[in-house]
Amino acid sequence: MATKSTTVQANALWQKQPKVNSELFALTYGALVGELLRDLEKTDLIQSELDRMGHSMGIRSAEEFLARSDMNCKNFSDTPEVLKMALRMFFGVAADTRSKSDDSMFSVLFSDNPLTLFVELPDEYETLEYSQLLAGWCRGVLEMLQFDCACKVEQSMLTGDAVNEISISLNQVLQEGAGEEYQEE
Amino acid sequence: MATKSTTVQANALWQKQPKVNSELFALTYGALVGELLRDLEKTDLIQSELDRMGHSMGIRSAEEFLARSDMNCKNFSDTPEVLKMALRMFFGVAADTRSKSDDSMFSVLFSDNPLTLFVELPDEYETLEYSQLLAGWCRGVLEMLQFDCACKVEQSMLTGDAVNEISISLNQVLQEGAGEEYQEE
Numbered sequence: 001m002a003t004k005s006t007t008v009q010a011n012a013l014w015q016k017q018p019k020v021n022s023e024l025f026a027l028t029y030g031a032l033v034g035e036l037l038r039d040l041e042k043t044d045l046i047q048s049e050l051d052r053m054g055h056s057m058g059i060r061s062a063e064e065f066l067a068r069s070d071m072n073c074k075n076f077s078d079t080p081e082v083l084k085m086a087l088r089m090f091f092g093v094a095a096d097t098r099s100k101s102d103d104s105m106f107s108v109l110f111s112d113n114p115l116t117l118f119v120e121l122p123d124e125y126e127t128l129e130y131s132q133l134l135a136g137w138c139r140g141v142l143e144m145l146q147f148d149c150a151c152k153v154e155q156s157m158l159t160g161d162a163v164n165e166i167s168i169s170l171n172q173v174l175q176e177g178a179g180e181e182y183q184e185e
Numbered sequence: 186m187a188t189k190s191t192t193v194q195a196n197a198l199w200q201k202q203p204k205v206n207s208e209l210f211a212l213t214y215g216a217l218v219g220e221l222l223r224d225l226e227k228t229d230l231i232q233s234e235l236d237r238m239g240h241s242m243g244i245r246s247a248e249e250f251l252a253r254s255d256m257n258c259k260n261f262s263d264t265p266e267v268l269k270m271a272l273r274m275f276f277g278v279a280a281d282t283r284s285k286s287d288d289s290m291f292s293v294l295f296s297d298n299p300l301t302l303f304v305e306l307p308d309e310y311e312t313l314e315y316s317q318l319l320a321g322w323c324r325g326v327l328e329m330l331q332f333d334c335a336c337k338v339e340q341s342m343l344t345g346d347a348v349n350e351i352s353i354s355l356n357q358v359l360q361e362g363a364g365e366e367y368q369e370e
Contacts, residue, residue, distance in 0.1 A: 019204035020299050021275040023249065027242045028213050028318075035220040057212045064208065090206040114205050 006071075006081050010088040013068055017089060026117035033130065043128045050129075051136035058140020061090050066144070073145045076170050080106050083168070086141050091134075104170040107154065108138065109163050116158045129153045135166050146174040191266050195273040198253055202274060211302035218315065228313045235314075236321035243325020246275050250326070258330045261355050265291050268353070271326050276319075289355040292339065293323065294348050301343045314338045320351050331359040 032053075036046045065071070065086050073082045080097035087093040087110070095110040115131045129135075135151040142149045148171045155161035217238075221231045250256070250271050258267045265282035272278040272295070280295040300316045314320075316338055324336040333356045340346035 018207035018277065018297075018299065018302075020207050020210045020277050021246075022203035022205050023245070024242060024275050025205045025210050025213065027238075027245065028210065028217060031238050032213060032217040032220060035217060035224060039220060039224050053212075053216050057209060060208070060212065061206075090209050092203065092205050112203075114203065117203075 006085055007088075009069060009071075010085040013065075013085070013089045014092065016068075019092075022092065022114045023117055025114055026119065029115050029133070030119060037125070043125070047129050047132045050132040051139070054133035054136025054138075055140040055143070057133070058137035058142075059144050060140075061086060061137065062141040062144035065089060065141070076104065076147055076173070079142060079145065079147060079168070080108075082145065083108055083138060083141065090137075106168050108166045108168065111157065111163060113157065113164050116156075119158060121158055126159060129156070130158055131156060131164070138166055138168060142168070143174070148172045148174050191270055192273075194254060194256075195270040198250075198270070198274045199277065201253075204277075207277065207299045208302055210299055211304065214300050214318070215304060218313075222310070228310070232314050232317045235317040236324070239318035239321025239323075240325040240328070242318070243322035243327075244329050245325075246271060246322065247326040247329035250274060251329070261289065261332055261358070264327060264330065264332060264353070265293075267330065268293055268323060268326065275322075291353050293351045293353065296342065296348060298342065298349050301341075304343060306343055311344060314341070315343055316341060316349070323351055323353060327353065328359070333357045333359050 033046070033050070036049055040046050040049060069085065071082055071085065073079060080099070084095050084097060087095045087108070091114050093110050093112060093114065095108050098107045098109060100106055113131060113134075115134060119130065121128065121130060131153055135153050139149055139151040142151070150169045150171060152167050153165070154167045155163055155165035157164050218231070218235070221234055225231050225234060254270065254274075256267055256270065258264060265284070269280050269282060272280045272293070276299050278295050278297060278299065280293050283292045283294060285291055298316060298319075300319060304315065306313065306315060320336040320338050324334055327334045327336070335354045335356060337352050338350070339352045340348055340350035342349050
């Protein structure tokens with residue numbers, strides 16, 4: 001899978017997407033997190049709710065992505081490129097990936113995070129993984145590609161890290177063909 | 186104010202905006218409405234909350250808009266063009282406006298509504314004005330331009346109308362100069 005043509009295709013897909021202003025998205029996401037804070041109060045509950053929402057968005061995004069791109073993702077080693085392309089197509093994010101010594105793991109790295117535009121976390125919420133939705137989204141996308149993965153926010157520029165990092169770790173390959181029906185839509 | 190150059194400028198501003206995929210925005214907004222439904226239950230409370238959120242987003246959008254466009258909005262008669270431009274810049278929406286016999290009123294009309302992508306309202310929520318955020322947003326934008334207005338969703342394609350319509354009705358012109366400081370930023 002040639003990285004250059006992937007980037008070209010990602011940009012072409014991105015051009016064709018209907019879009020809205022990132023600031024509006026960030027403010028809407030902020031309102032959603034605010035509602036969850038009011039409603040659920042506990043950080044771990046809020047985070048698992050954001051993760052769940054992201055997961056269901058990721059599944060929809062992957063359906064769309066598979067219908068529109070000619071990407072073929074048979075092996076886990078293809079997923080870093082696919083995730084990069086999908087992040088560009090849906091979030092407008094230019095991400096990089098970093099492989100790890102263990103082939104069943106890698107990291108997604110990016111600096112511009114559209115979820116956190118204008119966001120400053122009050123001290124009392126410093127343990128909240130504000131961008132958990134993105135990790136859930138990656139999990140949903142990968143699941144549709146038949147890879148059951150754990151996706152975790154490892155670093156966040158919102159809390160002072162130098163980069164945003166989501167780690168991806170393969171739990172198991174789901175039943176073969178589970179993702180393929182969507183490629184034929 | 187020439188409509189053609191306004192459209193050109195609106196498109197140019199839109200090109201420069203950071204953006205995300207409309208589908209993600211729609212799903213995030215849907216999650217927010219879902220949270221409010223769970224939390225507040227009553228339609229009128231949910232709507233006023235969406236209106237309040239939209240209003241505060243509109244104020245931020247207007248700050249951004251005034252900083253980036255060379256738009257000057259001294260008279261209420263300028264506001265239809267400004268709103269059209271701002272809707273394009275933030276929501277990617279191509280709106281039209283229709284004047285009314287009363288000069289202090291007009292309507293904003295559009296067909297593609299990024300808030301309602303993939304949305305189907307269950308029957309029990311048919312009285313909910315799902316896109317109330319947009320009406321609140323218009324109110325916020327206009328308030329920053331020193332026009333205190335009532336903004337109301339009059340028609341919605343989500344509930345079977347042929348077009349989406351938000352009516353704008355001027356209540357009063359706020360203190361002169363209230364909006365100008367932002368134009369100098």
